[in-house]
Amino acid sequence: MSTVPSAVWVAYGSEGRVVGTIRRGDEGYTATVAGADASIGTYPSMDIAKNALHGHLTPGSEWPTFREH
Numbered sequence: 001m002s003t004v005p006s007a008v009w010v011a012y013g014s015e016g017r018v019v020g021t022i023r024r025g026d027e028g029y030t031a032t033v034a035g036a037d038a039s040i041g042t043y044p045s046m047d048i049a050k051n052a053l054h055g056h057l058t059p060g061s062e063w064p065t066f067r068e069h
Contacts, residue, residue: 009046011053011064019064020053022046033057 006025011034013019020033025042029049032039033056040056043049054063 009066014062
């Protein structure tokens with residue numbers, strides 16, 4: 001049984017394209033790069049998940065805009 005309501009944030013790059021997602025669940029915040037077959041990991045906080053997602057984007061990528069859906 002889930003104790004934490006799930007939520008999804010979509011990360012948009014500088015040109016408005018989707019570059020990844022972060023999903024909140026019971027275990028924490030799971031970050032996934034757009035087009036990837038698997039997540040890059042589950043993290044204890046949203047800030048850590050955002051940093052991890054940004055760190056897996058193309059070098060020099062601007063910080064994405066995160067919008068809850």
